[in-house]
Amino acid sequence: MSKPCHEMGEIFAVRRVGAYTEFTVIAPGIATGFRPGHFVAVAVGGPDTGMILRRSFALYGANTTEGYAGTVQFVVAAQGPGTRWLVQRTVGEKLDLVGPLGNPFSLPAVSDSGPVPAVLVGGGYGAAPLLPLADALQKQGSHVEIILGAASADRLFGELAAKRLVGQVTVTTDDGSAGQQGWVTDALAATIERVGATAPDGARAGGARPIVYACGPMGMLRAVGDIARAHGIRAQVSVEEAMACGIGVCMTCVLPVVGDDGKSRFLRSCVDGPTFDAERVRWADVGALPADLVGADAMGH
Amino acid sequence: MTDMTARLGHLTLPNPVLTASGCAGYGRELHQFFDVADLGAVVTKSIQLRPRSGRATPRMAETPSGMLNSIGLQGPGIDSFIEHDLSWLQSVGARTAVSIAGGRVEEYAELARKLANHPAVSMLEVNISCPNVESRGQVFACDPTASSHVITAVRGVLDEAGDRTPILAKLSPDVTDITEIARACADAGTNGLSLINTLLGLVIDTDSMAPALGGVTGGLSGPAIRPVAVRCVWQVHRALPTMPILGMGGIRSGLDALQFVLAGASAISVGTAVFGDPDAPMRVLGELEDELGARGFSSLADAVGFAHLSEDARARRRKKVVNA
Numbered sequence: 351m352s353k354p355c356h357e358m359g360e361i362f363a364v365r366r367v368g369a370y371t372e373f374t375v376i377a378p379g380i381a382t383g384f385r386p387g388h389f390v391a392v393a394v395g396g397p398d399t400g401m402i403l404r405r406s407f408a409l410y411g412a413n414t415t416e417g418y419a420g421t422v423q424f425v426v427a428a429q430g431p432g433t434r435w436l437v438q439r440t441v442g443e444k445l446d447l448v449g450p451l452g453n454p455f456s457l458p459a460v461s462d463s464g465p466v467p468a469v470l471v472g473g474g475y476g477a478a479p480l481l482p483l484a485d486a487l488q489k490q491g492s493h494v495e496i497i498l499g500a501a502s503a504d505r506l507f508g509e510l511a512a513k514r515l516v517g518q519v520t521v522t523t524d525d526g527s528a529g530q531q532g533w534v535t536d537a538l539a540a541t542i543e544r545v546g547a548t549a550p551d552g553a554r555a556g557g558a559r560p561i562v563y564a565c566g567p568m569g570m571l572r573a574v575g576d577i578a579r580a581h582g583i584r585a586q587v588s589v590e591e592a593m594a595c596g597i598g599v600c601m602t603c604v605l606p607v608v609g610d611d612g613k614s615r616f617l618r619s620c621v622d623g624p625t626f627d628a629e630r631v632r633w634a635d636v637g638a639l640p641a642d643l644v645g646a647d648a649m650g651h
Numbered sequence: 652m653t654d655m656t657a658r659l660g661h662l663t664l665p666n667p668v669l670t671a672s673g674c675a676g677y678g679r680e681l682h683q684f685f686d687v688a689d690l691g692a693v694v695t696k697s698i699q700l701r702p703r704s705g706r707a708t709p710r711m712a713e714t715p716s717g718m719l720n721s722i723g724l725q726g727p728g729i730d731s732f733i734e735h736d737l738s739w740l741q742s743v744g745a746r747t748a749v750s751i752a753g754g755r756v757e758e759y760a761e762l763a764r765k766l767a768n769h770p771a772v773s774m775l776e777v778n779i780s781c782p783n784v785e786s787r788g789q790v791f792a793c794d795p796t797a798s799s800h801v802i803t804a805v806r807g808v809l810d811e812a813g814d815r816t817p818i819l820a821k822l823s824p825d826v827t828d829i830t831e832i833a834r835a836c837a838d839a840g841t842n843g844l845s846l847i848n849t850l851l852g853l854v855i856d857t858d859s860m861a862p863a864l865g866g867v868t869g870g871l872s873g874p875a876i877r878p879v880a881v882r883c884v885w886q887v888h889r890a891l892p893t894m895p896i897l898g899m900g901g902i903r904s905g906l907d908a909l910q911f912v913l914a915g916a917s918a919i920s921v922g923t924a925v926f927g928d929p930d931a932p933m934r935v936l937g938e939l940e941d942e943l944g945a946r947g948f949s950s951l952a953d954a955v956g957f958a959h960l961s962e963d964a965r966a967r968r969r970k971k972v973v974n975a
Contacts, residue, residue: 353683400716402873402927594711595926598680601722602711616704638707645704
């Protein structure tokens with residue numbers, strides 16, 4: 351795990367993308383440790399603000415070598431006072447960042463039957479961490495397909511970048527304003543079957559079983575996990591859970607997760623996630639206190 | 652250079668800045684940002700006898716200059732804590748104030764027994780802002796007799812073990828007269844007081860039109876509660892001038908910390924500020940030292956309770972500083 355840095359980063363670029371704002375910020379310490387799936391926690395409101403908690407965003411990319419040495423990128427949706435303040439920032443202003451945080455996606459080991467093909471599913475700006483992941487997967491030889499979905503066209507993120515990266519991109523919107531009308535899960539089963547039958551070089555079926563990666567709202571992640579399980583394949587998901595600290599001390603962002611020992615515990619999305627094996631998350635119990643959770647018996651008194 | 656040595660009763664700390672219980676885990680996470688051995692002490696998240704899952708989510712709501720939390724004391728239980736967490740704190744050389752919590756007087760005593768004479772424990776902070784299961788869930792800290800029973804029990808265990816580790820009773824501000832509880836704890840043999848715990852609050856989510864937190868009510872913390880905390884420190888210092896106070900509640904800067912010191916705190920805890928700035932404790936320490944120096948204090952001890960002095964006494968002290 352890379353050690354997080356606390357940096358004041360100058361905003362290098364701000365770009366409006368539909369309903370979102372994409373930031374490129376100079377933060378060499380964070381950029382150095384970046385792996386796809388990491389996130390960054392950003393202070394909002396300025397030094398005398400009444401908004402005392404950071405906002406967390408999945409990192410969309412980092413550049414440690416080329417022209418923009420030491421920059422990181424993330425995508426913000428203006429949803430409340432903190433993010434509204436953030437999207438009003440301009441080039442040259444500084445942002446207070448902590449990162450890289452969390453556990454990145456784990457890349458599948460190349461199996462005997464070749465590199466593992468992957469289907470990446472992004473809901474809204476949940477697509478952001480999947481694009482550098484797609485790049486990393488392709489670099490190790492995996493065949494990658496991407497499904498992007500959102501409520502409407504302006505809430506899609508990364509369609510063009512995804513198309514530049516991989517051959518097959520499927521887009522869905524709830525209202526049909528872009529791509530197919532429907533949900534990402536409508537397209538997932540067919541994509542898994544197609545990818546499973548296609549080895550990276552276009553050879554016939556019999557290659558490695560595909561893996562699914564997803565980032566987006568809880569309901570979508572749960573549905574993606576269900577479809578992957580129905581196909582007997584793994585899904586690794588990145589959750590977007592509300593966090594107060596992002597570094598593992600506040601204990602607010604917990605989810606009920608089954609451990610290696612078969613016992614369930616409340617795990618912190620920030621330091622034990624945000625990437626989880628979909629099968630380990632007890633989706634139906636999110637927001638509840640299941641009686642079989644370790645330590646639930648002590649809560650009665 | 653200001654002498655930042657802090658005294659909490661018979662315990663001397665190299666500086667007065669501690670973490671606050673529940674805001675720093677057991678130290679490991681913050682150690683990525685600074686050496687926790689540089690703190691006055693790490694105050695651990697409250698530990699209980701058994702592992703606890705904590706409450707259902709949502710556990711947090713941001714509020715104006717603060718936050719409301721309802722974690723439910725999630726933790727591994729005392730045995731796992733001693734084996735894995737206290738030993739880690741010891742391995743990095745951190746001074747540690749272990750915060751203990753329970754639902755019965757006997758649970759506090761049992762926790763004290765487990766920790767008695769442990770070389771890594773510098774202090775015991777007794778979190779009495781817990782529901783007393785033997786008194787229909789009334790919070791210990793809201794009742795002088797119940798508070799006194801807990802402190803007497805913990806004191807008794809340590810005395811029996813020949814352990815001189817100081818006890819700090821952590822009080823709730825949600826009482827009519829905090830000095831009454833403070834006196835009860837003092838009479839029961841506490842060595843100091845931690846002031847203050849969170850205030851009980853509630854946020855309604857206007858979309859769901861229901862309480863925002865899974866636990867319904869939660870503890871309010873952050874700068875929003877600072878004036879309440881400074882008032883509590885002020886009142887208790889006035890009532891019990893020799894009782895050491897660890898002050899906390901919304902401290903985010905050196906000037907915030909200075910208010911607590913001037914009101915009577917011998918040391919301070921940085922709590923919720925850590926969530927927004929993991930470097931806050933060491934930053935506050937540096938700022939506090941600068942602010943004391945800027946006001947002519949050669950030592951932290953000279954500033955403790957300074958705001959209680961009469962105008963004449965304050966003027967005499969300032970003149971002495973200018974002439975020095």
